Amino acid sequence: MATSQFHCLQSVRVSSPCRLSISNSYRHVRNNFRRKSSCLVYASTNNFDRDLHLQSKVKTVLDSVKWDDKGLAVAIAQNVDTGAILMQGFANREAVATTISSRKATFYSRSRSTLWTKGETSNNFINVHDIFLDCDRDSIIYLGKPDGPTCHTGAETCYYTSVIDLLEDQQNGGDKFPLTTLSSLESTIANRKGELEVPQTGKPSWTRRLLLDEKLLCSKIREEADELCRTLEENEDKSRAASEMGDVLYHSMVLLALKDGKMEEVLEILRHRFSQSGIEEKRSRETQG
C-alpha cells in the first residue's frame, strides 16, 4: 500500500533547501491529509495559481519554525490510534516540506547528513494525517498511522526500555512500552489470557474468571451497559457515569481479548467511520429506514 501511494508523490518534488516544485494542486496535498483513498489529479486550468498559493503557504509555515543553528527541529512521530510515541528524529525544512507533500513521516539524518523517509527500506511508512507545531515553534509532531513496526529492531515503537525496570534489575526484553492507560489495561488483560493454561492456587483474579466463563462475561457486559444507562435515566452524577463507563469499557475489552481483537483495530474502525461520516450516515439511514 505504501508503495502504491508513493507514485502519487512523484509530481510533488522538493528541492533543497525549500523550493517546492509542485506540479500538482494544493487540493491534492490537502486531500492527501484528509485521507482520501485515491490520488486526485486535477486538470483544472487554475492548477498553476493553486500551486503558487500552496508554495507560498508552505514557505510561510516553514519560515515560522524556529530551526536551530543546524537548521533542525525535533520531530516526534505518534500513532494516531493508540497515541503511542513511535520514534523521535530531527527534521529540516526539506524534511517537513516532503512530509507535507507526501504525508510520509520524513526526517533529516544527522549522522548521514541526508533526508530519509521512515519506511523507505523497511516499507513500514508512517502515514501522516496532520502535523503539529508547539508553542515555541521548535518542535513538531507527525501524527499518523504506521504501516508496521517503527523500530529497526522490529518493536512497535523505539521506546521499549523502562528506566524503572532497569533500576529494578528486571530484564527488559523489548516488550514493555510507554503504555498509556488503555493500552496498559489491554496488555494486562492479554497477560491474564496468556496465563489461562497455567494452574493457579488461591483466589483467581476477576479478569481470569471472566476469561474462563463466557456466560459470566456476557452477563456482566449487559449488566454494566444497563448500569451506565441508568446513570442517565436516573439522573445520577457524572462521576457515577464515568465509573460505569469504565466498567463497560473494561468488560468489553475482556471480550475483545477473547476474540483476539485489539483496541487499535476498534479505534481504527471508529476513525474511518467518523472521518468518512460513516457511522453518522449509516445510523441515520438505519433509523430513517
Place this chain on the structure above:
Amino acid sequence: MATSQFHCLQSVRVSSPCRLSISNSYRHVRNNFRRKSSCLVYASTNNFDRDLHLQSKVKTVLDSVKWDDKGLAVAIAQNVDTGAILMQGFANREAVATTISSRKATFYSRSRSTLWTKGETSNNFINVHDIFLDCDRDSIIYLGKPDGPTCHTGAETCYYTSVIDLLEDQQNGGDKFPLTTLSSLESTIANRKGELEVPQTGKPSWTRRLLLDEKLLCSKIREEADELCRTLEENEDKSRAASEMGDVLYHSMVLLALKDGKMEEVLEILRHRFSQSGIEEKRSRETQG
C-alpha cells in the same frame, strides 16, 4: 497535591553533575513510581546499602544514555491517560536523575542554562510514572499525569498549531490539538453537543439525534452491548467483535458527554483500579459474596 508530594523529595537531592545524594531508600524511589499514595520512610539499618545500590543503578542508567555534545537528550512528556504529547524539552543527567527521584518531569533549560521542573512556577507539575529510553538511548519519554495545563499559554499541550489548518488559512485559536482517535471522537461528540441549541436544517447527524433523545441513546447502548455479547455467544469473527466494540464505545461516549464526563476521567478511574488491583479485588469479592 503537588506541593505536598514535594516534601518527600527533600531527602533525595541531586548535586551537579550526577552525584546523587540519597538519604532515603531505593524502595522509596521505586514506590514513588509505583504510585503509592504516601511517602514511605524506611528506618531499616540496610538503608545505607540500599542507597549505594540505587546510586550505582541510577549512574549505570545515566551512563547508558547517549548525551549529545552539550550533554543533553530530547525529553518528551506524555499524558499517561490520554496519550497526549504535552511538551518537549531537553534533559541532562541531572534533570533525569531529579525526575527519577522526584517523579516530577524535570528538564534543562538551554536558554537559562539551568535545571527546571515543569510546574515549579505554575504548580502544574507532570507527575512521572515511568521513564522510557529509545533504542538509540538518546531520546527520553516522561510518561505521567499533569496536574493541569502544561503549556505556558494555558493550553493542555504545547502542540496546538495544526500545519494543515495553517495551509488551509484557518485561524487556529489554540483549541486544536494532535488528537488521537479516542480524543478526536470525544471532541466531535462535544462539538455536536455544543451545537444542540443551534437550529439545523436537513438531516440531523446520528450523534445529534442521540444527544437529543435519551431514550434512543439508552436503547442503542443496551442493543450494542447485546450485539457485542452475541459475537462471542454466536462465535462470530473478530472483526465483527471489533466493530461492535466500536459501537459500544461510541454510544457510551455520547452518554458520557451528556453527563459532562470526560474519557480522561474514565481512564484515570481504570488506571487507579488496576494499579491498586481494585476492580479485580472488588469484583472477586462481590461474586464470592
